[in-house]
Amino acid sequence: MTMRRDGWSDMPELPEVETVRRGLMPVIEGRVIVTADIRRPDLRFALPEGMAGRLTGARVLRLTRRSKYILADLSTDETLLIHLGMSGRILISGDTLGAFHHAHPAPEKHDHVVLDFDNGARVTFNDARRFGAMDLMPTAGRDSHWLLRDLGPEPLGNAFHEDYLIARLKGRRMPIKAALLDQRIVAGLGNIYVSEILHRAGIDPRRVAGRISDARLATLVPLTRAVLAEAIEAGGSSLRDYRRTDGELGYFQHAFRVYDREGAPCPTPGCDGHVRRIVQSGRSTFHCPKCQR
Numbered sequence: 456m457t458m459r460r461d462g463w464s465d466m467p468e469l470p471e472v473e474t475v476r477r478g479l480m481p482v483i484e485g486r487v488i489v490t491a492d493i494r495r496p497d498l499r500f501a502l503p504e505g506m507a508g509r510l511t512g513a514r515v516l517r518l519t520r521r522s523k524y525i526l527a528d529l530s531t532d533e534t535l536l537i538h539l540g541m542s543g544r545i546l547i548s549g550d551t552l553g554a555f556h557h558a559h560p561a562p563e564k565h566d567h568v569v570l571d572f573d574n575g576a577r578v579t580f581n582d583a584r585r586f587g588a589m590d591l592m593p594t595a596g597r598d599s600h601w602l603l604r605d606l607g608p609e610p611l612g613n614a615f616h617e618d619y620l621i622a623r624l625k626g627r628r629m630p631i632k633a634a635l636l637d638q639r640i641v642a643g644l645g646n647i648y649v650s651e652i653l654h655r656a657g658i659d660p661r662r663v664a665g666r667i668s669d670a671r672l673a674t675l676v677p678l679t680r681a682v683l684a685e686a687i688e689a690g691g692s693s694l695r696d697y698r699r700t701d702g703e704l705g706y707f708q709h710a711f712r713v714y715d716r717e718g719a720p721c722p723t724p725g726c727d728g729h730v731r732r733i734v735q736s737g738r739s740t741f742h743c744p745k746c747q748r
């Protein structure tokens with residue numbers, strides 16, 4: 456948890472957001488927002504008109520996730536969208552489970568939205584750089600929200616499968632890394648996990664997507680699921696710790712095989728290569744030039 460904000464601008468990705476959702480769920484699902492303290496008019500974008508009034512008295516019916524967005528369906532037929540951006544943090548306080556209780560901390564400078572619930576829990580959204588976002592939309596039309604409408608399938612969902620990926624990448628001239636980062640092709644993958652997935656697949660991140668064989672592309676689907684599932688699992692372990700630390704959700708230490716490991720021996724069994732960092736479209740890519748072809 457201490458590594459959180461230095462050099463982690465690629466965070467959070469889908470597993471971290473899913474971990475936040477799972478941490479929030481038992482605390483606020485089914486609970487009523489009794490006070491909504493909105494401390495500034497905007498984050499990355501303007502906050503919705505009359506946000507405090509629209510949230511006060513609303514019950515959280517369901518907490519779901521789409522890509523890197525957390526969606527809270529409310530009893531008011533509106534849905535609250537939360538995006539952590541690059542520096543957003545969610546803190547839970549006033550919540551008691553077993554022996555652990557986090558008293559409400561003194562307000563911090565970058566606490567922008569503070570929600571108090573009828574069970575005494577407080578959820579604080581802190582975002583020093585304000586790359587995060589929040590919005591309210593009618594629940595019935597939430598898939599057509601401008602941040603959500605163009606997203607491709609969820610990588611852990613049934614719509615993301617081998618035939619889909621092969622068809623989607625046919626004839627594409629972009630590097631495979633860029634293709635997997637394209638949110639219209641598959642939602643929620645970012646710089647970290649794409650490096651990890653391509654390393655496991657043994658595919659060079661610079662290869663032109665449309666020129667990779669169908670058989671090799673097909674391997675990306677189960678590997679994507681496996682890499683994300685392992686990270687979500689690691690996040691789940693961190694949730695068991697958060698109540699003992701500071702109540703902050705979502706960032707956890709996870710052993711990456713290549714990401715941020717420039718110069719380290721390649722972890723592929725039998726490979727004597729070393730992890731190399733290259734820059735693609737302005738972002739770091741970590742790969743092994745020996746076993747990724």
Ligand SMILES: [Zn+2]
Nearest residue numbers: 721726743746
């Ligand atoms: Zn290697």
